[in-house]
Amino acid sequence: MIDKQSPIPIYYQLEQYMKEKIEKGEWQPGEMIPSERELAEMYDISRMTVRQAVNNLVNDGYLIRRRGKGTFVAAQKxxxxxxxxxxxxxxxxxxxxxxxxxxxxxxxxxxxxxxxxxxxxxxxxxxxxxxxxxxxxxxxxxxxxxxxxxxxxxxxxxxxxxxxxxxxxxxxxxxxxxxxxxxxxxxxxxxxxxxxxxxxxxxxxxxxxxxxxxxxxxxxxxxxxxxxxxxxxxxxxxxxxxx
The missing domain is CATH 3.40.1410.10 (Chorismate lyase-like)
Structure with a gap:
């Protein structure tokens, strides 16, 4: 899923993969996604890279952060x-x-x-x-x-x-x-x-x-x-x- 040899930035690859899971309904609105640590371990990438992908999806309205609880899939627009x-x-x-x-x-x-x-x-x-x-x-x-x-x-x-x-x-x-x-x-x-x-x-x-x-x-x-x-x-x- 993550191609570290690709010229496409790793954070962008992860971002598109997560977005696809949301749009296909694999991650449902209200569902909590894996933590930054879990995603970093899952794809063998840095937490900073994961954070950038997650931040972009939050800014685009795909994800929502709840303080002290985690990051969740936002309701679809x-x-x-x-x-x-x-x-x-x-x-x-x-x-x-x-x-x-x-x-x-x-x-x-x-x-x-x-x-x-x-x-x-x-x-x-x-x-x-x-x-x-x-x-x-x-x-x-x-x-x-x-x-x-x-x-x-x-x-x-x-x-x-x-x-x-x-x-x-x-x-x-x-x-x-x-x-x-x-x-x-x-x-x-x-x-x-x-x-x-x-x-x-x-x-x-x-x-x-x-x-x-x-x-x-x-x-x-x-x-x-x-x-x-x-x-x-x-x-x-x-x-x-x-x-």
Whole structure:
């Protein structure tokens, strides 16, 4: 497995071998891997070399260290293609996972100048402001804040937002959701975000902002979400012009 005569660095060979075991399911999420000493003895290499391979896999989100316990296989990241407009619940079900929601707050607030512009309403108009913790198989994935004009979707309740808002809008209100513009950027978790997402303050997160419109062009929602960087990744399919 380790070819010491190869021009490929030994730490990289070990790193790829361990990554393969994780991706093939030979090492399962939550399983503790052999210690650095055991790996060094197993492959007759230095502990420093093992440590470099393990550090790289930790940084890439394949492994996670637990102080005083050891190093474990991290939960696999959920991949979401950035094409097509789907709800969080639809994304999770498509991956065979059970979506869940904890409603942290549900209230009406006056539209700020920025939100009024984004939602096509007058500043001061009533908006639903909903803060939700989104779960996949019971694990926290994202902290979400959404704004919807009250006069556009009357009857929205705390019970409704504890499930799929898109489903309610399309099936109960008969509206057709048409398109959205979404931005994505990297950041780090602030204290409150870290507490809700069960991660360390300063850990990497993904910030998303989505502005959704109905098929007739009316603005429907502005959603701001904070996703765990160690459990979520986004995939973009690109084609070169003219191909």
């Amino acid at each position: 959920i991949e979401q293609p950035l094409k097509g407009l789907t709800s969080f619940s639809e994304d999770m079900r498509a991956r065979g996972m059970e979506p869940g929601t904890i409603v942290l707050s549900f209230e009406m607030v006056p539209a700020s100048e920025k939100l009024a512009e984004g939602l096509g309403v007058t500043e001061g108009d009533d908006l639903y402001e909903v803060r939700r913790l989104r779960l996949a198989d019971g694990l926290p994935m994202a902290l979400e804040t959404l704004y919807i004009p009250v006069n556009l979707v009357p009857g929205l309740t705390r019970d409704v937002v504890s499930g799929s808002v898109y489903e309610f809008i399309e099936k109960e209100k008969g509206m057709i959701i048409g398109s959205a513009v979404q931005t994505l950027e990297a950041s780090v978790a602030r204290k409150v975000e870290a507490e809700h997402l069960k991660m360390k303050e300063g850990a990497p997160v993904l910030l998303l902002e989505r502005r959704t419109h109905l098929v007739d062009g009316r603005p429907l929602e502005v959603v701001k979400s904070v996703y765990r960087g160690d459990r979520y990744k986004f995939m973009i399919e690109m084609k070169r012009g003219g191909s």
